[in-house]
Amino acid sequence: MSDPNRPPHMGAPCDTPHEPDDETRLTRREFVGTAVAGGALLASGLLSPASVEAASSKVPPGLDGPPVPPVSLTLQVNGQEKELTLEPRVSLLDALRENLGLSGTKKGCDMGQCGACTVLVDGRRVVSCLTLAVMQRGKSITTIEGLAQGDTLHPMQAAFLSHDGFQCGYCTPGQIMSAVGFTKEPWGPSDADIREGMCGNLCRCGAYPNIVAAVREARAQKA
Numbered sequence: 001m002s003d004p005n006r007p008p009h010m011g012a013p014c015d016t017p018h019e020p021d022d023e024t025r026l027t028r029r030e031f032v033g034t035a036v037a038g039g040a041l042l043a044s045g046l047l048s049p050a051s052v053e054a055a056s057s058k059v060p061p062g063l064d065g066p067p068v069p070p071v072s073l074t075l076q077v078n079g080q081e082k083e084l085t086l087e088p089r090v091s092l093l094d095a096l097r098e099n100l101g102l103s104g105t106k107k108g109c110d111m112g113q114c115g116a117c118t119v120l121v122d123g124r125r126v127v128s129c130l131t132l133a134v135m136q137r138g139k140s141i142t143t144i145e146g147l148a149q150g151d152t153l154h155p156m157q158a159a160f161l162s163h164d165g166f167q168c169g170y171c172t173p174g175q176i177m178s179a180v181g182f183t184k185e186p187w188g189p190s191d192a193d194i195r196e197g198m199c200g201n202l203c204r205c206g207a208y209p210n211i212v213a214a215v216r217e218a219r220a221q222k223a
């Protein structure tokens, strides 16, 4: 699964991107245009989320639509129903941070390139900066705030602590959420597989060896 010629660190371009949603490959301008058009259709009830996702690829790049009125929606976040009123163009990241006060999910690049904003949606890791909140209705969203059980840390959180898998800590919530998703995916057993599978999560502090050690340990516990 890994390329032996790649430098031995995470953060290099992914050979196998872990985020499969097509919107991560849109430019920011395309994304905003898509958000406006898709949100309007969703708000009107004329299209299902799946239909809007399919149609979104047909929005011409650079088409900035007119303002769209806010919509009411319910999101299931960390096992709780959350009522929101949002502009349809609001990303899941901004909805979590700005509307729900869940600031554990970090905004790094806001362009789908650093992984700091990774959350789980129906158990799959997703970069929340390039995912619309209105498209998450009916799905189960898990953020870093939802991992621990009371005072008991999730095994991946405990492993990051015990292996010093962070320095400044800014990338850490995204790293941990991505690692939890990673452990449920069919990757091989080696450290090279961990590096490859986690390559979309950048760490400016370069804590990669410790992150790999943490993921290895937690993965062995089936975290």
Ligand code: FES
Residues within 6 Å of the ligand: 106, 107, 108, 109, 110, 111, 112, 113, 114, 115, 116, 117, 118, 127, 128, 129, 130
């Ligand atoms: S903030 Fe979302 S990938 Fe960087």
Ligand code: FES
Residues within 6 Å of the ligand: 165, 166, 167, 168, 169, 170, 171, 172, 202, 203, 204, 205, 206, 207
């Ligand atoms: S610990 Fe500082 S960016 Fe990763």
